[in-house]
Amino acid sequence: MRRSALVTQSVQNLSRIGDRRTPRGSSWLGGVAARYGLLIAWAIVAVIFSVLPGTSATFPTVNNLATIFGSQAVVAILTLALVVPLAASDYDLSVAFVLTLSSMLVAVLNVNQHWPILAAMAVALAAGVFVGIINAAVILFFRIDSLIVTLGSGTFIGGIVLLISNTNTISGVSPSLVRWVIINRFLGIPLEFYYALAIGAAMWYAFVFLPIGTKLLFVGRGRSVARLSGINVERIRLGGFIVSGLISALAGIVYAGTTGGADPTSGSLLLLPAFAAAFLGATSIYPGRFNPIGALAAVYFLVTGITGFQLLGAQSYVQDLFYGGALVIAVALSQLARGRQALEAGKG
Amino acid sequence: MTVAHGAPLNLKLTGLCKSFGGAQALSDVNLEVRPGEILGLLGENGSGKSTLIKILAGFHAPDAGHLEIGGVPCELPLAPGQFRKLGMQFVHQDLGLVHSLSVLENLVIGELATQHALRRISWKAERCRAAEVLEKYNVDVRPTSRVDSLAPVEQALVAIVRAVEDMGRVRSAHLRGAGVLFLDEPTAFLPKEQVDRLFALIRQVVGTGASVVFVSHDLDEVRAITHRITVLRNGRNVGTVETKEASIDDLVNLIVGRALTDEVHRGPSQRGTASALSVRNLRGRRLRGATLNVRAGEVLGVTGLLGSGFEDVPYLLFGAEPGTAEALTVFDADLRLVELTPRQALDRGIALIPGDRQRDGSVGSLSATENLMLLVLDRYVHTGALRWRKLRDDAGSLMESFDIRPRCPELVYSSFSGGNQQKAVLAKWLQAKPRVLLLHEPTQGVDVGARLTILTLIREAAAEGTAVLCASSDYEQLAQLCDRVLVIANGEVAWELTGAQLTKEHITAQCLVNATVPAAAVPAWQQ
Numbered sequence: 001m002r003r004s005a006l007v008t009q010s011v012q013n014l015s016r017i018g019d020r021r022t023p024r025g026s027s028w029l030g031g032v033a034a035r036y037g038l039l040i041a042w043a044i045v046a047v048i049f050s051v052l053p054g055t056s057a058t059f060p061t062v063n064n065l066a067t068i069f070g071s072q073a074v075v076a077i078l079t080l081a082l083v084v085p086l087a088a089s090d091y092d093l094s095v096a097f098v099l100t101l102s103s104m105l106v107a108v109l110n111v112n113q114h115w116p117i118l119a120a121m122a123v124a125l126a127a128g129v130f131v132g133i134i135n136a137a138v139i140l141f142f143r144i145d146s147l148i149v150t151l152g153s154g155t156f157i158g159g160i161v162l163l164i165s166n167t168n169t170i171s172g173v174s175p176s177l178v179r180w181v182i183i184n185r186f187l188g189i190p191l192e193f194y195y196a197l198a199i200g201a202a203m204w205y206a207f208v209f210l211p212i213g214t215k216l217l218f219v220g221r222g223r224s225v226a227r228l229s230g231i232n233v234e235r236i237r238l239g240g241f242i243v244s245g246l247i248s249a250l251a252g253i254v255y256a257g258t259t260g261g262a263d264p265t266s267g268s269l270l271l272l273p274a275f276a277a278a279f280l281g282a283t284s285i286y287p288g289r290f291n292p293i294g295a296l297a298a299v300y301f302l303v304t305g306i307t308g309f310q311l312l313g314a315q316s317y318v319q320d321l322f323y324g325g326a327l328v329i330a331v332a333l334s335q336l337a338r339g340r341q342a343l344e345a346g347k348g
Numbered sequence: 349m350t351v352a353h354g355a356p357l358n359l360k361l362t363g364l365c366k367s368f369g370g371a372q373a374l375s376d377v378n379l380e381v382r383p384g385e386i387l388g389l390l391g392e393n394g395s396g397k398s399t400l401i402k403i404l405a406g407f408h409a410p411d412a413g414h415l416e417i418g419g420v421p422c423e424l425p426l427a428p429g430q431f432r433k434l435g436m437q438f439v440h441q442d443l444g445l446v447h448s449l450s451v452l453e454n455l456v457i458g459e460l461a462t463q464h465a466l467r468r469i470s471w472k473a474e475r476c477r478a479a480e481v482l483e484k485y486n487v488d489v490r491p492t493s494r495v496d497s498l499a500p501v502e503q504a505l506v507a508i509v510r511a512v513e514d515m516g517r518v519r520s521a522h523l524r525g526a527g528v529l530f531l532d533e534p535t536a537f538l539p540k541e542q543v544d545r546l547f548a549l550i551r552q553v554v555g556t557g558a559s560v561v562f563v564s565h566d567l568d569e570v571r572a573i574t575h576r577i578t579v580l581r582n583g584r585n586v587g588t589v590e591t592k593e594a595s596i597d598d599l600v601n602l603i604v605g606r607a608l609t610d611e612v613h614r615g616p617s618q619r620g621t622a623s624a625l626s627v628r629n630l631r632g633r634r635l636r637g638a639t640l641n642v643r644a645g646e647v648l649g650v651t652g653l654l655g656s657g658f659e660d661v662p663y664l665l666f667g668a669e670p671g672t673a674e675a676l677t678v679f680d681a682d683l684r685l686v687e688l689t690p691r692q693a694l695d696r697g698i699a700l701i702p703g704d705r706q707r708d709g710s711v712g713s714l715s716a717t718e719n720l721m722l723l724v725l726d727r728y729v730h731t732g733a734l735r736w737r738k739l740r741d742d743a744g745s746l747m748e749s750f751d752i753r754p755r756c757p758e759l760v761y762s763s764f765s766g767g768n769q770q771k772a773v774l775a776k777w778l779q780a781k782p783r784v785l786l787l788h789e790p791t792q793g794v795d796v797g798a799r800l801t802i803l804t805l806i807r808e809a810a811a812e813g814t815a816v817l818c819a820s821s822d823y824e825q826l827a828q829l830c831d832r833v834l835v836i837a838n839g840e841v842a843w844e845l846t847g848a849q850l851t852k853e854h855i856t857a858q859c860l861v862n863a864t865v866p867a868a869a870v871p872a873w874q875q
Binding site: 205210221224228232 | 666690722
């Protein structure tokens with residue numbers, strides 16, 4: 001079937017939120033601030049909590065650092081899953097539900113059905129890939145906005161999870177998974193942190209040093225340009241959804257290993273933090289581009305702040321304040337930067 | 349005819365002048381529109397028609413000039429939107445309808461805009477009123493239909509009805525209920541056989557004492573519908589004629605500025621012998637069977653009036669738009685156009701430089717390097733990684749040889765000027781050394797210096813053996829650039845110009861003349 005012309009612009013416009021690139025005209029300092037602003041802010045937050053009387057005893061400890069790095073691996077991996085379709089200007093709201101599905105499949109198959117853990121994990125990963133293919137098939141074939149399709153498919157998957165789990169929390173997954181995720185440590189930090197790091201590094205390499213990364217960027221920014229340059233836009237978008245499904249499923253496996261089981265609902269609470277981190281990450285390292293390193297930095301910046309406030313005695317509300325606020329601020333920041341860029345472009 | 353002699357003119361413009369920078373767009377232009385009259389406004393692209401209309405719409409401020417409406421002087425410049433209060437309305441080619449809404453909603457939007465936002469709308473009453481209005485003008489569409497479900501001609505009718513109703517609602521003291529409706533190329537995209545419905549409506553509109561100014565390139569239509577015709581050339585009045593007394597040749601002479609010599613349909617020029625690309629019976633959106641071939645080393649121009657289908661040719665031949673052809677041969681390889689994709693076209697050595705630089709040619713928020721090197725990225729993978737330094741260096745030297753300034757490969761593309769952006773798009777495609785180069789409006793929105801550079805680059809590519817096809821409505825550019833020019837009219841190749849015929853005047857004249865249907869008779873009402 002011929003895929004004629006022009007894919008809806010709306011998707012592209014949506015994800016141009018966060019679109020920024022420092023022109024050479026701006027000052028060197030401004031460029032550095034834009035690139036590394038998030039890392040600098042992170043350092044400042046860490047220093048403040050290290051010297052603040054209320055937290056100076058509890059914050060800068062090995063244990064706390066291990067908690068900060070270890071506890072957020074699931075969110076970090078989920079954020080990385082989002083970055084790929086976002087870079088192609090596609091929204092994937094189903095990632096958190098794929099995470100829940102994957103962790104539940106591991107728990108049901110391993111605990112209830114007594115499957116070997118590796119087989120259960122393989123099924124979970126396959127399910128993630130399958131969801132990605134279905135998402136992409138509907139979006140590309142019917143040319144519907146990805147936001148709508150993945151909102152629907154995500155909720156649908158949520159229903160499936162309730163069905164296969166009988167709305168029960170299942171615990172007791174194979175101790176070997178738990179060991180390889182959270183018990184075993186390297187430099188005092190659970191292994192799951194390094195999994196997130198490894199996925200981030202692999203993605204960074206693909207984004208920057210492989211032609212596919214630049215092609216993905218063109219697919220996201222200018223579908224028509226990409227198509228007329230001979231890039232198979234549909235195939236790249238399909239690939240984006242498959243990768244996002246696969247990495248979400250991986251996040252689900254890590255989730256199962258972290259909690260030793262699965263529960264049918266709490267995974268969906270990770271959707272907003274992942275979006276907040278992905279958008280905040282797009283303001284840094286490669287400003288204006290959804291990028292894995294920025295996304296990881298954003299995840300850990302946010303959790304550092306949250307942990308600090310919790311040590312000060314704040315309750316769980318601080319999480320919502322942070323993630324919700326961060327999402328809006330990140331988008332507003334990039335919008336501001338866009339205005340500035342347009343001004344500077346206009347001057348030339 | 350309903351022209352009332354002695355009555356004040358519906359609109360009178362005198363001594364209108366406007367310059368942009370150093371260029372004089374209008375000098376001392378006069379325009380008189382009588383009550384109940386359909387006035388044709390003719391002139392080639394750049395003759396000043398659109399500037400004149402934009403001044404009346406309050407979009408530009410004139411340097412000098414005097415405006416009277418219904419015999420009452422109005423101060424220029426007009427404020428944006430003031431035209432409504434003066435009883436003027438404009439229907440542009442794009443019609444300004446919201447396609448996803450109903451006819452009813454489109455009709456009432458003008459009225460709603462003037463009312464309090466919280467006033468309750470009685471949709472039932474509005475629906476009845478809309479039905480009445482549509483019936484009054486014999487427009488046979490249902491108020492509840494979505495605009496995009498209507499035929500193009502019906503959409504045009506709805507747009508005109510809306511304008512007329514809005515005009516009537518103003519009841520300007522100046523105009524005693526008349527008014528002037530400007531139709532800016534309303535028929536360019538309509539099938540010829542349906543234009544009569546539009547004309548019936550236009551005649552009904554002027555029956556009430558209002559006037560219509562009809563802007564078009566289609567001389568047949570202008571002759572069929574108008575009472576008088578005013579022609580602009582290079583920003584000046586060159587004449588106003590009674591339509592009954594003007595032949596097509598008279599009009600062409602007025603528009604182009606000199607008498608036509610007899611055209612000889614000569615055989616194809618002899619430069620280059622190897623056919624690079626040939627296509628038989630090419631069909632697409634507006635193209636209804638064009639047969640053409642481009643030889644290696646030749647620059648072939650493809651042109652015509654807006655809506656004639658000429659602008660589809662490069663996109664169809666690149667597989668970027670759906671279309672069919674009986675046969676397509678690219679350097680002795682037979683291809684199937686139906687299955688052609690941009691990727692395959694690229695692999696055959698075909699390159700397309702699209703007309704819409706912003707949307708199709710480049711991504712403004714990415715760097716010059718990324719935009720320039722997208723096609724050749726795969727060549728820069730070395731031991732599993734892209735060599736960015738080499739990419740940037742090569743992008744830099746590309747910018748040097750194509751004279752793209754400033755020479756900063758890392759600068760975001762949108763910060764380059766239009767001319768430099770277009771040179772960059774050219775550089776992106778020419779570095780791949782295409783064997784067939786398809787161009788659409790290659791110098792649109794480009795400054796004079798860059799234009800010359802771009803035309804030179806295209807000629808150089810041809811000199812090296814590339815077959816170039818350039819679709820453009822810039823007749824001057826075609827005259828400078830091309831070895832041969834094909835004129836497309838009504839979706840078919842109507843004429844071929846070569847050699848000494850390749851002047852701006854000849855090309856313009858052929859576009860105008862060929863768009864007319866030979867058997868077009870002056871309709872009975874005018875005789």
